Amino acid sequence: GAGVSQSPSNKVTEKGKDVExxxxxxxxxxxxxxxxxxxxxxxxxxxxxxxxxxxxxxxxPSDRFSAERTGGSVSTLTxxxxxxxxxxxxxxxxxxxxxxxxxxxxxxxxxxxxx
Amino acid sequence: AQKVTxxxxxxxxxxKEDVTLDCVYETRDTTYYLFWxxxxxxxxxxxxxxxxxxxxxxxxxxxxxxxxQKSTSSFNFTITASQVVDSAVYFCALSEVTGNQFYFGTGxxxxxxx
Numbered sequence: 001g002a003g004v005s006q007s008p009s010n011k012v013t014e015k016g017k018d019v020e021x022x023x024x025x026x027x028x029x030x031x032x033x034x035x036x037x038x039x040x041x042x043x044x045x046x047x048x049x050x051x052x053x054x055x056x057x058x059x060x061p062s063d064r065f066s067a068e069r070t071g072g073s074v075s076t077l078t079x080x081x082x083x084x085x086x087x088x089x090x091x092x093x094x095x096x097x098x099x100x101x102x103x104x105x106x107x108x109x110x111x112x113x114x115x
Numbered sequence: 116a117q118k119v120t121x122x123x124x125x126x127x128x129x130x131k132e133d134v135t136l137d138c139v140y141e142t143r144d145t146t147y148y149l150f151w152x153x154x155x156x157x158x159x160x161x162x163x164x165x166x167x168x169x170x171x172x173x174x175x176x177x178x179x180x181x182x183x184q185k186s187t188s189s190f191n192f193t194i195t196a197s198q199v200v201d202s203a204v205y206f207c208a209l210s211e212v213t214g215n216q217f218y219f220g221t222g223x224x225x226x227x228x229x
Contacts, residue, residue, distance in 0.1 A: 033217070042119075042206065043160075043219040059216075091160070100210035100217055101148045103162040 002026065004107035006092050012113045013082055021077040021110045023092030029105070031098025032075050034067060035091040037109070043091065049075065050098030082114045118142065119209050121220035128197050129228050136192040136223045138207030144168075149183065149190045150208040154222070160206070166190065197227045 005024045013019050025032045034046040049055045049069040060066070064082075069075040079086055089111050093104035120139045128134045140149065151163040164174065166183050174181050178195045194201055204222045211218075 035219075042221040043208075045217045045219070048217070089158075093160075100212055101165070101167070103150065103165055105162070106152075106160040108159050 004092055004094050004105055006090075006107040006110050008110060009108065010111045010113075012115060015084060015114055016081055018078065018080045019082055019112065021079075021090050021092075021112070023075045023077070023094075023107060025073065025075070025092070025094030026105055027073075029094035029096050030072070031095045031102075031104075032069055033093040033095075033104060034075070034077050035093065036061075036088045037091055038088040046077070048098070048100075079112075082112075084114045087112055087114045117220075118218035119207050119220035121205075121207055121223050123223045124221070125224045125226070127226045127228060130199060131196050133193060133195050134197055134225065136194075136205050136207075136225065138190045138192065138220060140188050140190065140207070140209045140218075142188075142209060142211055144211045144213045146212050148210045148212070150210070151181065151190075151192050152206045152208060152219075153203045154206065155203040163192075163205075194225075197225075199227050199229050201225060202227045 007022045030051045033048040035043040037043050046059050047055050047067050064080045067077045089109040091106055091109045093106045095102040095104045118141050147168045149166045152160045153163055154160045164181055171183050180193045182191045204224045206222045207220045209218045
């Protein structure tokens with residue numbers, strides 16, 4: 001079946017512009033996660049959505065970052081007024097159950113470059 | 116402090132050698148889960164194994180084996196008779212159910228030389 005998909009695969013933007021990153025989870029998966037992977041670093045946990053519950057936003061690096069999940073499916077990560085330090089690969093994952101105990105299935109990521 | 120430490124940044128081995136990737140974690144939760152993921156050069160992370168904090172049995176899956184020791188807070192991963200296809204970055208991860216947090220280590224880049 002279809003895996004997690006993300007779009008765009010690459011995004012180059014100018015400093016100060018807003019960007020939107022999209023994630024389509026695996027159908028039927030209740031939980032959706034966003035991570036940031038900077039060059040040579042591990043994965044930084046940003047936010048996750050568990051079913052229809054309000055997400056825990058405490059992992060977002062600044063108030064320029066926000067995320068939505070519409071209808072319990074597609075999610076959008078928005079970065080406002082992008083800065084060069086936002087350059088990274090943004091990964092999305094989904095899991096069948098959302099209590100952090102289940103394996104996550106990852107998408108291919110969106111590589112964001114802020115010039 | 117790092118919640119998940121993978122001290123080995125890069126490892127190179129010759130094909131057919133055994134290799135162990137170390138993972139040390141830190142948590143105060145009594146219920147937690149440990150994971151290993153593989154990120155091949157193509158980029159997508161692939162789930163390998165999950166362990167809960169109440170199950171210290173070691174596990175073997177083909178050439179892969181995992182050694183979970185709560186006494187040393189370690190969850191090490193061994194590849195036996197390594198192959199070139201094992202070349203990838205391997206991440207260890209911890210989830211704290213109570214704290215609603217998920218932590219990845221910084222990864223170990225494994226290169227298997229033919």
